[in-house]
Amino acid sequence: MRITQLTVDNFRNHKHTTLQLDAGVNVLVGPNAQGKTNLLEAIFLSCVGRGWRAGRDSEMVQFNQDRALVQVTAIKKFGSVDITIQLGLGLKKSISINRVPIAKVAELMGQINCIFFSPDELKLVKEAPADRRRFLNIDISQIDKSYFYALTRYNKILQQRNAYLKNNTDPRELSIWDDQLISQGKIIIAKRQAFIQKLTPYVIAKHHELTDGKETIAITYETCRDFAAELTAARERDLRLRTTTVGPHRDDIAITINGQDVRVYGSQGQQRTAALSIKLAELDLFTDITGERPILLLDDVFSELDSSRQARLLTAVANTQVIITATEAPATGKIFRIKQGTVLA
Ligand SMILES: Nc1ncnc2c1ncn2[C@@H]1O[C@H](COP(=O)(O)OP(=O)(O)O)[C@@H](O)[C@H]1O
Ligand SMILES: [Mg+2]
Numbered sequence: 001m002r003i004t005q006l007t008v009d010n011f012r013n014h015k016h017t018t019l020q021l022d023a024g025v026n027v028l029v030g031p032n033a034q035g036k037t038n039l040l041e042a043i044f045l046s047c048v049g050r051g052w053r054a055g056r057d058s059e060m061v062q063f064n065q066d067r068a069l070v071q072v073t074a075i076k077k078f079g080s081v082d083i084t085i086q087l088g089l090g091l092k093k094s095i096s097i098n099r100v101p102i103a104k105v106a107e108l109m110g111q112i113n114c115i116f117f118s119p120d121e122l123k124l125v126k127e128a129p130a131d132r133r134r135f136l137n138i139d140i141s142q143i144d145k146s147y148f149y150a151l152t153r154y155n156k157i158l159q160q161r162n163a164y165l166k167n168n169t170d171p172r173e174l175s176i177w178d179d180q181l182i183s184q185g186k187i188i189i190a191k192r193q194a195f196i197q198k199l200t201p202y203v204i205a206k207h208h209e210l211t212d213g214k215e216t217i218a219i220t221y222e223t224c225r226d227f228a229a230e231l232t233a234a235r236e237r238d239l240r241l242r243t244t245t246v247g248p249h250r251d252d253i254a255i256t257i258n259g260q261d262v263r264v265y266g267s268q269g270q271q272r273t274a275a276l277s278i279k280l281a282e283l284d285l286f287t288d289i290t291g292e293r294p295i296l297l298l299d300d301v302f303s304e305l306d307s308s309r310q311a312r313l314l315t316a317v318a319n320t321q322v323i324i325t326a327t328e329a330p331a332t333g334k335i336f337r338i339k340q341g342t343v344l345a
Pocket of ligand 1: 011012014031037038060062
């Protein structure tokens, strides 16, 4: 799939911006703080229904405005799709697919798929487990709506259970939530396990390619052995700590290179390559699962690579629509110069 056009109104520092994108490499070029990443975020929003950086949707609405609009047109194997998202202060966001409003964000999942890669993605390897869970949640949701449904329900029940734990002490009451928490949690765990298992051979292959066969990577999902039993066994502790201490919201991914934990022992370079291997592996996995090549969003990644690595990365993503932000224009691609929230002609 590929995006042909992106239009935003009152979106972050863009009053009104339209881009006609090429099928291959597109580069958003400009100095810092001009609004390049904001445009990638708009695309990301149209794929998964939430902003890349925003905690709240309203953060994406331009200062002193009360509405923002993002519109994306994409061509897929079987026709085109048009996504429109309206964000408003104090309003629920409204999303339309081909001009038909949808009731649930989950329906947006899988319409346009993207893989986002930025220096922040290093977090995927070295930071807190929450960053690795975020990666799983965003990416599995794109290829599996039922995962997103389970996750939404799980989080809701978890919130209620935690609210109860904050103020109460009767363990028997917990069973009101535990049955549902367990059934949704088991779906999440099973789907994450299956995802990591499917992704693994692709990651190994990519990492071999990127390291000239010098490094062997392995990823494993770390979860509870028996969620139901462990949740019940943890009741006393949960009441004492006033929060739910076991479940998929505490899980992690272990990443090793040549048998050593990259999270702890990896060099910066190894961590970056591992993160890139995982992201590029996802491109291939998504393609095989959905029959469509996702769109690759590369935020500020180029500045960190020398020109031969840049070329290598671009060869690795041939046949993919790529949208890159950079402070200087690379040798290839359609160039859009971004200045203070506008595209220079
Ligand atoms: N809601 C908003 N309204 C107006 N401007 C915003 C909003 N959110 C962020 N900005 C501005 O966007 C700019 C950063 O844009 P960004 O896309 O991150 O820049 P870069 O070109 O470096 O990628 C900053 O100047 C910031 O103040
Ligand atoms: Mg940026």
